[in-house]
Amino acid sequence: MEIMKTFIFLLIMISSLFGATTLQKLKFESGISFYGKVGFVDVVFQEDMQRHTYKIEAQAYSTGLVKVLSQNRKDSFVSEGSVVEGVYKPHSFTRITTKNGYKKVTRYSFDYTRNIVKKTVEQERRFTRKSFDPIKFTIVEVPQVQKETNTQELPLVANDYLSLYLNFKHKKLHKGALEYIDKNKTDKVLLLEESLFEVQKHNGKEKYRIVLKEDEKSIFFQEALSLNVAFYGDAYIKKVWEKKE
Numbered sequence: 701m702e703i704m705k706t707f708i709f710l711l712i713m714i715s716s717l718f719g720a721t722t723l724q725k726l727k728f729e730s731g732i733s734f735y736g737k738v739g740f741v742d743v744v745f746q747e748d749m750q751r752h753t754y755k756i757e758a759q760a761y762s763t764g765l766v767k768v769l770s771q772n773r774k775d776s777f778v779s780e781g782s783v784v785e786g787v788y789k790p791h792s793f794t795r796i797t798t799k800n801g802y803k804k805v806t807r808y809s810f811d812y813t814r815n816i817v818k819k820t821v822e823q824e825r826r827f828t829r830k831s832f833d834p835i836k837f838t839i840v841e842v843p844q845v846q847k848e849t850n851t852q853e854l855p856l857v858a859n860d861y862l863s864l865y866l867n868f869k870h871k872k873l874h875k876g877a878l879e880y881i882d883k884n885k886t887d888k889v890l891l892l893e894e895s896l897f898e899v900q901k902h903n904g905k906e907k908y909r910i911v912l913k914e915d916e917k918s919i920f921f922q923e924a925l926s927l928n929v930a931f932y933g934d935a936y937i938k939k940v941w942e943k944k945e
Contacts, residue, residue, distance in 0.1 A: 720805050721746060721747065722745075722746065722747045722944070723744075723745070723746050723944070723945040724746075724918075724920070724942060724943070724944050725741075725742075725743070725745075725945070726742070726744075726920055726941070726943075727741040727743075727941055727942075728741040728742075728743070728940060729940050730935070731933075731936055731937075732933055735766070736761065737764070738762055738764070739757055739761055739763050739766060740760070740940075741760045743756070743759075743920070744757045745757075745920075747783070751809045752782055752784070753781070753782055753783065753850070754781060754783055755778070755782070756778070756863075756866065757776065757777065758776065758777045758806070759774065759775070759776045759777075760774065760775045761773075761774045761775075761901075762774075762826075764945055766886075770799065771796065771799040771800040771801075772798075772799055773798070773801075774797070774798050775796070775797050776795070776796045776797050777793070777794065777796075777860075778845050779793045779860075779861075780792050781810070783838050786870055789810075789812070790808075790881075791808055791857070791862045792809055792810065793807075793861075794806070794808070795879065796924050800825045801825060801827055802823075802824070802826070803823070804821065804822070805821070806820070806822075807820045807821075810858070810881075811855065812856065812858070814856075815856040816853045816854065817853070817854045817855070818853055818854075819851065819854075819882065820850070820851045820880070821848065821850045821851075822847070822849050823849075824845065824847050825845070826843070826846075828841040828844065829844050830937075840851040840903045842863045849907065854881065857880060859879060859880045860880055861880060864878060864880050868891070869919045869920075870919075871893055875893075876890060876891060877889050885901045885922065886901070887899070887900060887901055888900040888904070895914060896909060896912075897910040899926075908927065909926070909927055910924055910925065910926050911924070911925045911927070915939065917941055920939065920942065921939070922938065923938040923939065925939070
């Protein structure tokens with residue numbers, strides 16, 4: 701009987717070990733030296749060691765004057781996929797942008813058999829239209845909703861914004877140009893050194909470098925600095941807190 705109890709205990713321990721799921725929650729503050737703090741980014745990262753799957757979510761939102769100027773814009777990103785030999789391979793990537801009276805949902809579905817990515821864009825605009833009400837004999841505002849959906853197929857690139865970072869942190873990327881899905885053809889992202897990137901916009905007419913300050917206790921950086929962003933000064937995003945469950 702004691703042998704059986706020991707066996708069951710070991711079985712439970714092994715199952716819990718290989719079925720472990722990591723969960724990390726983080727908050728970052730973003731800002732520009734000319735303005736100060738301009739917003740926050742909330743991140744949730746989950747990884748299932750047994751199923752070899754991952755999910756990472758990031759929500760970015762602005763504060764203060766920037767919030768007003770951007771019409772209360774919010775951006776959320778969700779990347780889900782599998783981990784194959786240490787490489788994070790997205791199966792789906794979703795980006796949602798909202799602001800006053802507007803919502804845009806962009807979905808990417810990765811097909812590794814056909815080597816394509818299906819892109820679907822859904823846009824919704826809410827506005828009011830003035831109309832004459834003959835009963836009330838006055839001008840009234842009538843709520844309107846305009847929806848539009850477009851679908852296209854793109855060549856397969858096995859990285860999105862979020863999986864690209866995970867693969868970078870797990871040293872699965874090489875120095876040079878980095879590719880990710882639906883990248884603007886006039887833009888480039890270069891990995892120059894272990895924690896140094898260069899972003900080129902408009903065929904290299906605009907260039908700025910991003911330096912990462914690592915956190916030895918986490919796969920998520922402590923701070924990222926983008927130096928001399930036009931006349932605005934240095935842009936930064938720094939970790940406010942991180943929790944592991």
